[in-house]
Amino acid sequence: MLRHIIRKQLEAALAQQRAQGKVNPWLETLLGEGWQAPQQAVEQIFTLPTRARLSSDFRYLQLAFNEDWAQARRLLPLIPVSERVLVEAGTPYIKREGLKGIQAIRNYWPGHIVADLKASDGGAEEAEMVHAVGATAATVLGSSPIETLDRFIAACDRLGMDSMIDMLGVSDPLRVVMQLKKPPKVIVLHRGRDEESTRGKVIQYRHVNRLRSKFDVLISAAGGVDLREARSAIFNGANIVVVNIVSPGKPWEGIRADADVGALAREFLATIE
16 A cells, blocks of 8 residues: 555656656656566665765765766666665766766766766865766865865865765875865775776775874775675775776776676675665
């Protein structure tokens, strides 16, 4: 009975959207193929994210799309909708698809969206740009000028976004954060994609306790994260694990785009819970 009532309500909402010419593709998918698994569909409805600011009460899975909109459009409906799942518009994706690519993800995904800008200058303006098309968080490079970091963090706070400083190539993240007027919401400890195959290159979890001893920040672990690395990240105190959606033939670790992306995402969620 409950499922029947929910379906009727959603069908009415979809009919209204169609009349207005503004259909939410995620809702259309849920009432179509997704509704063939009614229990899963109902669970998705009741776990729709409120897009509240990120919290240390949760452990998050961040799924990074680095290819193009065609791939993202095919896979987004398969991802479990949860307040613990963040969808990332990766740096290569943004370079290919631009701001319209972030807007396209917003049309398909109701929860958190991370714009991996890796801003290095003009941080406030770039934060405003991605916020306008639906991003709820964005990244700036920790190697940027302190002025850029301060302005980026201030802009994110003003816009209600979560600021993330990507410490790719930064040897001492704590030293960077101590120079800021205000710490960001998230510090990203990042092993670059080009570093994944280099022997001895690891995600620097030794910085977690140093950062937490002085600042109330969330820690994100990124770069070559598979299930084993995800467990290690959580064991070492990370709040967010970033997992790449990897196209066939690409050498990086993550979730293969030709695999059962939904099932693997749920496996990651269970692993880090």
